[in-house]
Amino acid sequence: MNIFMEPWPWYISGPLIALVMLxxxxxxxxxxxxxNLRTMCSALGASKASDFFKIDIKSQQWNILFIVGTIIGGxxxxxxxxxxxxxxxxxxxLQILKAYGFTDAGETYMPQAFxxxxxxxxxxxxxxxxxxxxxxxxxxxxxxxxTSGHAISGLSNLQLxxxxxxxxxxxxxxxxxxxxxPLLFS
Amino acid sequence: MKAFKFLFAGxxxxxxxxxxxxxxxxxxxxxxxFDSFHMYGLMGSALMVGIFGIQIIKHFDVKTIDRKxxxxxxxxxxxxxxxxxxxxxxxGWALSGACLGPMFTLLGAGFLTISIVIISAIAGTFIYGLLxxxxxxx
Numbered sequence: 378m379n380i381f382m383e384p385w386p387w388y389i390s391g392p393l394i395a396l397v398m399l400x401x402x403x404x405x406x407x408x409x410x411x412x413n414l415r416t417m418c419s420a421l422g423a424s425k426a427s428d429f430f431k432i433d434i435k436s437q438q439w440n441i442l443f444i445v446g447t448i449i450g451g452x453x454x455x456x457x458x459x460x461x462x463x464x465x466x467x468x469x470x471l472q473i474l475k476a477y478g479f480t481d482a483g484e485t486y487m488p489q490a491f492x493x494x495x496x497x498x499x500x501x502x503x504x505x506x507x508x509x510x511x512x513x514x515x516x517x518x519x520x521x522x523x524t525s526g527h528a529i530s531g532l533s534n535l536q537l538x539x540x541x542x543x544x545x546x547x548x549x550x551x552x553x554x555x556x557x558x559p560l561l562f563s
Numbered sequence: 564m565k566a567f568k569f570l571f572a573g574x575x576x577x578x579x580x581x582x583x584x585x586x587x588x589x590x591x592x593x594x595x596x597f598d599s600f601h602m603y604g605l606m607g608s609a610l611m612v613g614i615f616g617i618q619i620i621k622h623f624d625v626k627t628i629d630r631k632x633x634x635x636x637x638x639x640x641x642x643x644x645x646x647x648x649x650x651x652x653x654x655g656w657a658l659s660g661a662c663l664g665p666m667f668t669l670l671g672a673g674f675l676t677i678s679i680v681i682i683s684a685i686a687g688t689f690i691y692g693l694l695x696x697x698x699x700x701x
Contacts (some may be wrong), residue, residue: 379599380600382677384582384583384584385579385582385583385584386583386601387583387601387602387604387605387610388604389583390579390583390585390601390605390610391584391604391606391607391609391610392611392612393575393579393610394576394579394605394608394609395608395609395610395611395612395616396612397572397575397576397685398609398613398616398661399612399613399616399617399620400572401569401572402616402617402620402623402627402633403620403628403633404568404627405570405626405627405629405631405633406569406629407636410662410663410667410692411618411663411688411691412665412674414628414663414685414687414688415692417685417688418685418688418689418692421685422581423611423662423677423689423692424627426573426657426689426692426693426696426701427692427693428586429691429692429695430689430692433654433690437565439566439569440569442566442567442569442570442573443569443570443572443573443576444573444664444667445573446569446570446571446573446574446575446576446577447573447574447576447577447580447664447667447668447671447678447683448571448573448577448637448667448668448670448671449574449612449671450573450574450577450578450579450580450581450668450669450671451572451577451581451586451667451669451670451672452576452577452672452673453574453577453578453673454577454578454581454582454670454671454672455581455671457670458582458630459577460578460581460582460672461672464584464587464589464590466589466593466598466599467574467593467596467598468598469596469598470592470593470596470598470599472595474589474592482589483589486588486589486697487565487660487674488588488589490618491660491676492674492677492687493673493676494676494699496579496694497676500633503639503679505658505659506659506676506677506679506680506683507654507658507679507680507683508655508658508683509626509654509657509658509659509660509680509683510652510655510659510666510679510680510681510683510684510686510687511655511669511683511684511686511687511690512652512654512655512656512658512659512660512681512685512687513652513655513661513662513663513666513680513687514650514655514683514684514685514686514688514689514691515648515652515655515687515688515690515691516648516649516650516651516652516653516654516655516687517648517652517662517663517687517688517693518644518647518687518688518692519637519647519648519651519652519691519698520645520647520648520652521645522586522589522638522653523642523652523663523664524656524662524663524664525663525664527645527649529606529609529610529613531637531638532610532613532614532618533610533613533614533616533679534611534617534635534636535614535619536637536638537638538638538640538642538645539603539638539645541645541649542645542646542648542652543647544646544649545645545646545647545648545649545650545651545653546649546650546652546653546656547595547653547654548592548649548650548653549649549650549651549652549653549656549657550591550595550653550654550657551652551653552649552653552654553595553653553654553658554656554657555579555593555595555641557654557658559612562600563573563591
């Protein structure tokens with residue numbers, strides 16, 4: 378039973394993700410987490426502001442259940458499966474993060490500087506979470522999907538648009554960590 | 564309730580996201596630094612199984628659990644929306660350290676400040692819906 382308590386290696390986790398996707402396909406659905414944000418907007422009345430949100434919410438019920446499950450999964454993993462453990466990082470990343478002032482790098486699952494409420498208010502990183510979330514939500518819908526919809530589902534189905542989107546994901550990520558992070562944190 | 568299988572699939576997905584470290588802000592930073600194979604192995608092995616599985620489904624014309632034909636939808640052609648939207652997504656992914664699935668996983672795992680990211684992501688989707696006519700897509 379030890380495997381459940383240890384961090385899961387990529388060669389276990391990756392194929393399991395694919396099995397989740399295949400299970401959804403065999404249930405007649407498509408794997409894509411970000412469309413739930415559109416559904417939430419619709420449920421909050423956004424269809425009054427834009428036709429983009431005029432969708433049949435009932436047809437998306439299964440996907441909302443899926444993300445409710447994702448929340449429960451996070452709870453189970455952190456509470457019962459010893460999930461909330463330090464993430465061992467590569468030496469180079471560790472050095473850069475320490476230089477940026479992420480003092481708990483390599484010792485926690487998440488940086489306190491970003492995710493403890495007390496620190497967020499003090500150091501102003503609050504605004505980065507707001508911007509980061511906004512870009513994810515805006516960009517995912519603009520690109521027509523996120524990591525699950527494009528990088529996993531789309532590429533698995535050999536879709537060229539998904540490859541272009543994934544190239545975009547990584548270009549944006551490169552820009553952020555190599556050019557913007559040095560401005561924000563040093 | 565047939566729909567509960569989706570809740571169950573979500574639970575499994577959430578556990579994988581958290582236990583693999585894919586939900587960790589640190590892992591995403593390390594990935595964009597190209598300092599570790601972990602996340603590439605994760606996505607690469609998911610893809611290998613995914614491509615293989617979908618080819619089998621197509622080749623043998625596998626039906627859904629309810630014995631209906633499985634339809635695969637091609638993504639719309641074009642490149643602007645994928646490149647520009649994708650880049651914006653990537654900027655946010657690296658900054659907040661989480662894409663959509665892990666955000667919900669982290670909420671369940673007790674990192675409550677991730678709700679700031681989730682609410683902002685919903686706002687981002689809403690603003691996209693308002694601007695959709697003005698953005699280049701194809």
